[in-house]
């Protein structure tokens with residue numbers, strides 16, 4: 096099979112980190128970064144390894160056709176003639192259609208036309224019956240009309256890649272695994288020596304688990320490409336580990352004891368003396384405090400966050416600390432002189448504008 100044109104979907108605001116992850120873990124490709132994704136050409140082996148090794152992308156799409164389509168008869172004809180037998184594994188795929196600045200703008204009618212044309216196409220190119228025998232899941236095709244150019248892509252991943260396939264107990268408001276991986280990657284940027292890492296409000300422990308597994312391949316889940324005809328007869332081989340994040344001892348605390356007893360971490364209030372004793376100076380700290388939306392917090396949101404920041408920087412004194420807070424709280428001043436704000440990164444977390452701040456001890 097010739098080179099594949101791939102598009103990696105990345106949460107907007109994290110593209111540079113995802114690009115760096117590719118350059119570090121699997122640099123054999125030339126990738127271009129665009130808003131919300133990364134485009135590149137790679138062979139089948141790279142595509143398989145990318146699914147297992149990259150921790151920041153949401154999913155990976157395969158570009159399968161690109162052409163000018165300005166009217167419905169042309170769309171019908173394109174779909175009827177497309178070589179489905181190479182790509183389609185289930186006769187009733189899902190369609191994700193978007194249109195911008197094109198003559199064809201009615202997504203409902205576009206989907207209707209495509210479905211009708213596909214039924215016709217499958218009479219001429221009958222589909223293998225594997226989907227029935229092996230109980231395959233429907234694939235998802237992404238159809239984009241932009242300036243009258245129709246781009247058709249096939250989702251290769253299936254379930255989003257932040258579903259790692261590990262059975263983890265989730266607390267309230269857990270952080271998405273790919274966000275946690277990206278933020279950890281940024282926190283440890285430029286660090287070569289091992290640092291202990293503490294999450295004082297760890298909830299279900301997403302940061303700690305991602306720190307522990309950043310270099311390990313995902314192998315306890317399935318990917319959609321495994322059922323595609325172009326992959327038939329091939330196996331997913333587990334690659335070796337990549338470079339570890341230099342996170343040494345991992346420690347988590349949380350107020351919610353009920354949740355923690357399930358992941359064997361002690362329940363501790365971040366403001367209590369116990370929390371202090373367990374943390375050694377010089378370590379890295381990362382957390383995702385409650386925002387007062389889904390998880391209630393005592394007093395006003397600004398007060399809680401300011402007190403927490405003051406407590407971390409004046410008492411725990413980590414060497415570096417990263418925390419994810421709502422962007423409207425982004426100008427909190429802890430009034431602590433021996434720290435500087437190293438960086439701020441903005442993105443959206445479940446619809447909310449958030450900032451990841453990194454503070455560094457001078």
Ligand SMILES: C[S@@+](CC[C@H](N)C(=O)[O-])C[C@H]1O[C@@H](n2cnc3c(N)ncnc32)[C@H](O)[C@@H]1O
Nearest residue numbers: 269270296297298299301349350351364365385
């Ligand atoms: C947004 S959640 C963190 C979610 C976590 N990152 C995850 O992925 O599961 C915030 C956590 O802070 C904890 N929390 C709130 N106030 C606390 C306090 N004073 N001390 C310690 N933990 C606290 C809550 O119990 C909750 O688990």
